[in-house]
Amino acid sequence: MKKIYLGLALLTSLETSAFVLLNPKYELQDPDTAKVKISREGCEANGISNSKIEAGIQWAIEFWNDVPESRLKLKYGGVSSASLTDSRIPQNEIIVGCGSLPSINILGATQHDRDNGSARVKMNEAVYTGSYNENNFIGTMTHEIGHGIGLYHSNDPASIMTYREHGWVDLPSYISQDDMDGVIYLYPNEKSAEGFMGSCSSFAGDETADFSFIIEALLSFLSVIGVSFILRKLLPFN
Ligand SMILES: [Zn+2]
DSSP: OHHHHHHHHHHHHHTOOSOEESOTTOOOSOTTTOEEEEOSSTTGGGTOOHHHHHHHHHHHHHHHTOOTTBOOOOEEEEEOSOOTTSSSOOTTEEEEEEEOOSOTTEEEEEEEEGGGTEEEEEEEHHHHSSOOOHHHHHHHHHHHHHHHHTBOOBSOTTSTTBOSOOOOSSOOSSOOHHHHHHHHHHSBOTTTOTTTGGGOOOEEOOOOSSEEEEEEESTTTHHHHTOOOOOOOOOOOO
């Protein structure tokens, strides 16, 4: 049934230019205090220091917090006690680290822990070993953290949540209106949200599992090899 649901979500998302929610039942536990942390293992084994991960997280936080009409205020939380391989993710955390994913063409994966209102972002070690590119790393991480707060892919090419060609050669200098709309929809500032909800054209995909999986493929390499392709599967991390 999940594959059918995802198929429907894909078809629908191709026909809309608005943001998409993967799982209507998922959101961060508390958007005012949610922390983005480096996972216990980080990316040290891949030659990427914690300070470089922190730089990416800080960039992503500044990007996603730049929505005055939303109460989302992510904060950097240092190194988490949790590993990417732990069965549960601590409440209200998005943890970021590196690990092995099934293909070098997969850049990263985000997994929700719906019950804890938390998420984990796994950057694929195969992609970053030996070919580290800071903009690719930060752009992909920001996109993945967008999944971590509850957004899925957008058909708007200006959105950092786009699944279309996106080389991340230059990081976006500001957050797109589509990304802002998604953040406001998920975490409205109650005083300014009035009247917004009724006009929103988002699509909420259906996902019945406690954990949702989003696997990224080729986002950083689309502009290089000229192929527009996204692989999305329900796969466990290990
Ligand atoms: Zn994605």
